[in-house]
Amino acid sequence: MQDPSAHQQIVKIHAYGPTIQHTYNATPTAADADDMPLPQITNVDLVANGTPADPRTELHVTVENPTPHAHRQHVVVSTEETGNAVGRPEARPNETGTAVIELNEPPDAVVRGEVRLYTNDYSDMNDSLDMVEFAGEPEGNVTVENRTYEPIHPNYHYEPSGAGSDDGDGVGLPGGGSLSGDALLAAGFLGAGTLAIGVILAVGARRRY
Structure with a gap:
């Protein structure tokens, strides 16, 4: 189906003879499309x-x-x-x-x-x-x-919730979107890195005291 708001429309007429194609230009407005x-x-x-x-x-x-x-x-x-x-x-x-x-x-x-x-x-x-x-x-x-x-x-x-997902392996998140397997893996590494930094800081604090 052609977009009724498009500036160029194509009309094809089929008969027992050759096919006739005519292209015409129009200047429709948004109101014209809404009224259709x-x-x-x-x-x-x-x-x-x-x-x-x-x-x-x-x-x-x-x-x-x-x-x-x-x-x-x-x-x-x-x-x-x-x-x-x-x-x-x-x-x-x-x-x-x-x-x-x-x-x-x-x-x-x-x-x-x-x-x-x-x-x-x-x-x-x-x-x-x-x-x-x-x-x-x-x-x-x-x-x-x-x-x-x-x-x-x-x-x-x-x-x-409106958080429909096109990723069959994704996990629905509040507010929309999904977290894919790669993103979950990256989040796991980030969490592990944060935990390691916390352990190092805790050990350093003990040695200082």
Whole structure:
């Protein structure tokens, strides 16, 4: 999907003969881009499904397409127990559609996570449409808050503190980010060096007295 705020747009017309390509220049403003309607997430619901022998937790993501155009739509759901699970809401022009995503959380658990709506690649900001964060229980109340879209990678792991990590070997830190294995090793050497200096100072103090 082309960026509607881009100054150069390309239009291709396909017929039974040769393909005609026309490039035109426009001068859109930020207000023009903001006024352009795009598909968006309108509801997130947690549903307990399955059987007593095989209980399941599902996330139902409703998307509205307020345009007369058929936009490509995908959602990716990331929770504490579920990796990046993908679904398609299939919202037709001027209609809504719902994607059903099966989660790894049990039906009696509190579920926290994020939903990203995108066109083709959830790691590409140019394909972003909408993003929300949610928390709740199946068949109970679900709190949903809008978020600014943040691209993620396939090994992304959601953490409710907002310290999501793209490093599968990292350790989540308060306030965001992760500490990789190399950083942990460096921290170990730093701690050992600090301890050695402390021992030397203590021995020197004893000899002085």
